[in-house]
Amino acid sequence: MRFLLSQELEPGMILGRDIVSPGHSFMLKKGVALTSDYISYLRSRGYLGAYITDSDSEDINVEDPISFSTLTEGITAVQNCDMEELMMSARQIVADLSKMKQLSIDIFDLRSFDDYTYHHSVNVAVYAVAVAMYMGLPEEELVQMSQAGICHDLGKQRIDIDIINKPDKLTDEEYAEIKNHPQYSYDIIKDNIELAAPVKQAVICHHENENGSGYPFGKEGSEVSLLTKILHAVDVYDALITRRPYKEPCAPVEAFEYLIGGEGILFNEEVVEAMRKVIPAYPLGTEVKLSTGEKALVVAHTDDPLRPIVRLFHDKCIINLNKDINADIEIVSEHFASTDNTGAVERLNEDRQAVKAKPLDIMLVDDSLLSLQQTEGALSEDNYHLIPLQSGLAAINYIKKNGAPDLVIMDIEMPTMDGVTAVSTIRNMGYDDLPIIFLTSKNTREMVLKCRTVNAKDYIIKPVRPAYLRARVAIALDASLER
Ligand SMILES: [Fe+2]
Ligand SMILES: [Fe+2]
Structure with missing residues (x-):
């Protein structure tokens, strides 16, 4: 298939x-x-x-990670918020995954808008347990992982469904309400004596980031458990690859670009690396286009997640992209991305209508011309009006003359005035809410804390992956991806 x-x-x-x-x-x-x-x-x-x-694919069998009954029982348990059923489902997910011949979650999930949250919870549990298994966690922790996965978003049922599915940009109040859902989920499970403390911590902390920029507590990586880190990363992955009323899905390979770009900032590096081993960037039965111009079907995996074994459509020839002899052949696109004529795959989540009406102004400040060009290149596919400047002073003068842009992407180490000082000056000019993303090659805790003092939206390490930068820019302009 x-x-x-x-x-x-x-x-x-x-x-x-x-x-x-x-x-x-x-x-x-x-x-x-x-x-x-x-x-x-x-x-x-x-x-x-x-x-x-069909005849092209009848020999391709994709193994279901869990049985159909485990899936439907899990969805029903989440829907009914029935703790007893949830506990049974969590165990069943672990039991089913343990029976897999090869620990590889290839299945694209088949779900509608309507049952997103329920289905998402089961998917997240499946991904999380698979990653935990790969990382060698003991049976007891696998069950805890599964319980945390299936319960993590129960609190969303307390939030108005119109906010959850709102196709437009969320208001600040709506976004604040969305951010309450980890607490709501925790409230539902906190008195359940069958759930261990690590499950409860993972549930309430599943939106915390490695660098402390997440919610609800702003905890850093060192303050949360491995279960929490796994839950966080697989939760974002599943959200990225899903079509929602307010966003188009990312292809798995794009979702991984984002996760890898966020390693050490949003996500734990070992967790992302384990995910790459058990969740294929190119799942079996995916159609891809090669740099040779030929179309092919992914038929098997290799050690390199980006170089699977493929079979050409036109002559049925098998090519192992991980063999040296084929080193010059690349996968250039997945049909997933190339057939999307809206270009929305990479846009993730911003309010497309508004952007189309008037391109948003993004100011790029960097003393290195090469760096500026790279940032411009990464953002050029999207409909932004870019304002490249080479010093903090130039940025301040531009804003004095023309007012503030919609977003500033600021380098930190610059010869005449460092980026943090420039932003602090801009804040003192009365632009308290202007979103700022710092882009720097220094990844130290002191630097993160310094950036926080001027209320930065984000902190990105150079060199940055284009897909990651585009996604973080979209989020800085509209945080609704994180709903
Ligand atoms: Fe969540
Ligand atoms: Fe979630």
């Missing part, structure tokens, strides 16, 4: 895997021939795509 996006499905194609739906009122069984009605329904409900089976 292979995965096709909703827009690529055609009547007559044979479904290669069951599709589950909210309340299970709509479910398509493996083997069914798609009709135009089924396809329109899947598209209208936000399903990303479906697995189909």
